[in-house]
Amino acid sequence: MGSVEKETDEPLTPAGRLFLRPEMNQVIHCTIGLKNPIDPVSIKTEVLNSLMLKHPRFSSLMIRDSNGREHWRRTHINLDDHLIILHNPIKEGDLLDDRDHESAVNHFLADMSVSSGLSYDKPLWEIHLLLAHNCLVFRIHHALGDGVSLMSMLLACCRRIDGEEALPRIPSFENKKSNSNSSGGCSGSWWKLYLYYLSVLWGFVKMGFFSLVFVVEFVLRALWVRDRETVISGGEGVELWPRKLATARFLIQDMKVVKKAVPNATINDVLFGVISSGLSRYLDHRGSNDLQQGLRITGVAMVNLRGQAGLQDLSTLMKDNSVSPWGNKFGMILLPVYYHTSGANPDPLQYVKRAKVMIDRKKHSVESHFSYKIGYLVMTYLGSMVAGLLNYRIVCNTSFTISNVVGPQEEIAVGDNPVTYMRVNSSSLPHALTMHMLSYAGRADMQILVAKDIIPDPEFLAKCFEEALLEMKEAAAATNKS
Secondary structure: OHHHHHHHOEEOOHHHHHOOOHHHOOEEEEEEEEOOOOOHHHHHHHHHOOOHHHOHHHHEEEEEOOOOOEEEEEOOOOHHHOEEEEOOOOOOOOOOOOOOHHHHHHHHHHHHHHHOOOOOOOOOEEEEEEHHHOEEEEEEEHHHOOHHHHHHHHHHOOEEOOOOOOOOOOOOOOOOOOOHHHHHHHOOOHHHHHHHHHHHHHHHHHHHHHHHHHHHHHHHHHHOOOOOOOOOOOOOOHHHOOEEEEEEEEEHHHHHHHHHHOOOOOHHHHHHHHHHHHHHHHHHHOOOOOOOOOOEEEEEEEEEOOOOOOOOOHHHHOOOOOOOOOOOOEEEEEEEEEOOOHHHOOOOHHHHHHHHHHHHHHHOOOHHHHHHHHHHHHHHHHOHHHHHHHHHHHHHOOOEEEEEEOOOOOOEEEOOEEEEEEEEEEOOOOOOEEEEEEEEOOEEEEEEEEEOOOOOOHHHHHHHHHHHHHHHHHHHHHHHHO
């Protein structure tokens, strides 16, 4: 029997092995708020009947062979080992009011982000039911999959509350560009054909130039180049420091208003403009008078490399030959923001315009694909220790992490219980500041996880981001009217 199990063991992907390294050990926390009180029996029934328990990743142990290589081994699921029920309200000493559900849940998540991993004695996921706060917390190890895979799995287990039988839809906020004009223009005349091929050639030149610049910078960041130290800087060992968590709330419609005011902008451009403006506001608040205008503060972002954006069909994800297979399929890019005092930027939209220029250059490069491939090669030929060290160095040499996951555009329910909010964050990193945004039903909540001895007031930082977007919205409304 043992030999049969060994033959059916499936090796972990290189990215999955990376997330098991002690210095990069990452657990994703997806928090779902519910409208009505939670019935644990109902939740257990929903999980038992869900696709999740049929998926091999969620029903496998992570084991190591005699050579220390990690594998997945199918096992029997005892749901009681994965369903953890907390009956009492969560308190932080005497400072937390019983009715302050958001602060309570954020305190719980902050504590779990730094102090509690997942046991290897069972498949690497848990569901915590916080009954006093009407919310569920899915804790899923990053080795099981990336944000797209896990969100696709989660939403396949939910239903829309509008009565439709279809899966919740994931909207695309990026600009959709048609190629029909290009082909039609090329057939009109030799001059249009010439301009078309010239533009294609120029595109290749830009791709080569920006790829070279960004790839060299990426390599240097993995070696010794690092950001200048500021009041938000982390560093080696900071992943072990105590955490605080705050939530910044945005309306997708407000972001769309800003997007419309900046030609060809995307929601990601707006988000990064908000980050740039908000961090500048926060640094001013902390009295960073010695910082020079235009100081670079570098972030790390994960980019989806799947052939299809948005929600993935689970049957497609689980095919070995799929263009969007299950697992971790993303690249890493460096996204810099630049410090500017409020007086130096009378037009709030300048933050979005600068963000758009930078992100457009990143889109013209192969930086994300390079980081994915080089990580794969290092992991395959040099081992997880070297790959983990290089990733750890990149994080230590930069200032923050940012991610943006697109969630369902309709309201959904877990069983018959409507979902009021969805939020996501992950385990702590050497960064003192990590930000994870997840959209849901016209809203977007960004979880701001900080090392509290470095950034003691994440609630004020969240307010900086919220006010930055509202200021941009006012400026955009005036621009759109004119």
